[in-house]
C-alpha cells in the first residue's frame with residue numbers, strides 16, 4: 200500500500216488500556232495494521248514523582264470531586280506532542296469535554312485534514328484550567344451529556360476521522376456513500392432471508408435494477424430525515440431529484 204503520510208494519534212489518559220477498543224478491532228484496528236494511523240497512549244501517572252503516583256487533588260474553592268493536576272498532564276502532553284510531531288506536519292492538541300465545540304461530520308472532516316492529533320481525555324471533575332489555556336489548542340464535545348471521562352469521546356472522534364482516511368474503508372464502501380456525508384439519515388438496510396416470519400424485503404431491493412434501488416434508497420433517506428431530523432434537512436440544499444423524491448414520499452406518508 201502506498202502511504203502518503205501516517206496520521207499519528209497520541210492519547211493522554213489514565214486508562215490507556217481502554218484504547219485497545221479502537222487499536223485492536225474493526226476499521227480503526229485495520230487502519231493501524233495497514234499503517235494508515237498510529238495510536239500511542241501516554242499515562243499522566245508515568246509523569247508523577249510521588250509514590251502514590253498522584254494525578255488529582257481537591258479543587259480550590261471547595262466543592263465535590265477532584266481535579267486533575269496540571270504538571271503530570273503538561274508533561275504527558277509535551278511528550279505526546281513530541282512523538283506526534285516527529286512525522287512532520289501540523290499537530291493539534293484536543294481536549295474532549297462537554298464545554299467543547301459539538302463534533303459533527305463537518306468537524307470530523309476538518310480534523311481528518313490535520314496531520315497529527317493529540318487527544319487529552321480527562322477524568323474526575325475535570326482538569327486544571329491552566330492545562331487548557333496553555334497546552335490545548337481546541338476543545339471538542341461529542342454531545343450534551345456528561346461522561347465518566349473523555350476516553351470514549353476520544354475513541355468516537357478517532358473512529359469518525361479514521362473512516363475518512365483514503366483507503367481506510369477498503370473496497371466495501373466509500374465514506375461518500377454514508378448518508379451523513381450528504382447530510383441525510385441513512386436508508387433502511389435488509390439482508391437474507393427474503394421473508395422472515397412473513398416480513399418481506401422491499402421488492403425493489405430484489406429487482407437488480409441499480410438505478411431504481413439508488414432512487415428508492417435516496418427517497419427513504421429523505422423521508423426519514425424529514426420525519427426524524429427536520430433540523431438536518433434545513434441544512435441541506437436539495438437538488439431537483441431530491442426535492443421531487445421528498446415531495447413524493449411525504450405525499451405517500453400522508454395517505
Ligand SMILES: c1cc(-c2cnc[nH]2)ccn1
Nearest residue numbers: 295296340341346348352
Ligand atoms: C466529550 C467529553 C465529555 C466528557 C468528558 N468528561 C466527562 N464528560 C462529554 C462529551 N463529550
